[in-house]
Amino acid sequence: MNASGVTIRHVTKKYVTRRSGEVLALDDCSIVIRPNEFFVLVGPSGCGKTTLLNIVAGFDALTFGDVSVGNDLIAAPGVISDPGPDRMVVFQHGGLFPWMTVLENVCYGPVVQKQMTRAVARDHARGMLARVGLREIEERYPGEMSSGMRRRVEIIRALIGHPKVLLMDEPFRALDALNKSVVQEFLLRLFDTHACTIFFITHDLREALFLGDRVGVMTTRPGRVKTIVDVTLARPRSTRMLDSRDFLGLKAQLTEEVHEEALKAFAAGEREAAR
Numbered sequence: 363m364n365a366s367g368v369t370i371r372h373v374t375k376k377y378v379t380r381r382s383g384e385v386l387a388l389d390d391c392s393i394v395i396r397p398n399e400f401f402v403l404v405g406p407s408g409c410g411k412t413t414l415l416n417i418v419a420g421f422d423a424l425t426f427g428d429v430s431v432g433n434d435l436i437a438a439p440g441v442i443s444d445p446g447p448d449r450m451v452v453f454q455h456g457g458l459f460p461w462m463t464v465l466e467n468v469c470y471g472p473v474v475q476k477q478m479t480r481a482v483a484r485d486h487a488r489g490m491l492a493r494v495g496l497r498e499i500e501e502r503y504p505g506e507m508s509s510g511m512r513r514r515v516e517i518i519r520a521l522i523g524h525p526k527v528l529l530m531d532e533p534f535r536a537l538d539a540l541n542k543s544v545v546q547e548f549l550l551r552l553f554d555t556h557a558c559t560i561f562f563i564t565h566d567l568r569e570a571l572f573l574g575d576r577v578g579v580m581t582t583r584p585g586r587v588k589t590i591v592d593v594t595l596a597r598p599r600s601t602r603m604l605d606s607r608d609f610l611g612l613k614a615q616l617t618e619e620v621h622e623e624a625l626k627a628f629a630a631g632e633r634e635a636a637r
């Protein structure tokens with residue numbers, strides 16, 4: 363419906379810090395994410411993945427290059443388009459308001475953004491929660507749910523206002539294996555039924571291939587895309603595919619690409635970024 367591609371062109375990002383001077387996080391990084399594509403980015407810790415996602419989200423400024431979402435210029439030197447309902451972010455540590463019920467949390471964005479009246483947002487949210495099998499929990503508070511359930515609610519909350527792109531920075535990292543696979547399938551089913559463009563970061567290669575249409579591998583810092591792997595697995599995806607020969611072949615290929623960069627990062631003494 364609303365989905366747009368994301369065009370990242372020649373993006374360079376230099377942080378200037380008091381402690382370590384200049385840090386070149388991204389150098390001439392270009393990625394074209396297609397409308398309605400599920401694009402996954404993987405790469406060693408500290409290579410600049412979060413930096414790139416933050417630039418697209420409007421949380422941070424770039425140094426050179428530009429980013430567009432659809433036809434809208436989001437970022438260029440001196441241009442920063444504030445975070446908005448067109449680019450929704452799902453974070454690793456989540457962000458539901460603990461004092462609000464699930465339904466209130468899901469309605470919150472479109473109401474404060476004045477996209478919908480409270481009544482319309484409630485109807486819309488209830489319909490969406492029901493369609494994804496979450497009707498029973500709409501009056502619960504985040505503290506009363508498992509972390510996997512909270513993740514599902516966060517995804518619904520991000521999608522309710524029909525963003526042009528959904529930005530996800532290692533959203534399932536903190537989940538245990540069982541919860542993770544349930545939430546991955548939940549996201550896949552949503553992707554099958556809702557037109558949306560997803561820019562997803564992970565360091566879990568199995569997750570990258572299970573979810574993505576294409577997987578971009580970033581170089582060690584300064585980050586740019588080294589290779590793009592086409593995930594030639596049909597949709598709808600199912601966990602059964604994870605043992606298929608095609609999947610294992612792709613996994614071996616991706617592992618090799620990432621391992622090479624991880625070795626370089628290790629040699630350069632990179633440590634995991636604090637954020």
Ligand code: ADP
Nearest residue numbers: 377379385387407408409410411412413635637
């Ligand atoms: P990734 O998400 O791939 O692990 P990041 O984008 O978080 O990597 O970080 C890329 C590099 O930029 C790292 O070397 C990190 O230390 C540095 N960095 C990230 N944020 C800042 C900041 N606010 N100030 C200075 N350096 C930063």
Ligand code: MG
Nearest residue numbers: 411412413637
């Ligand atoms: Mg990161």
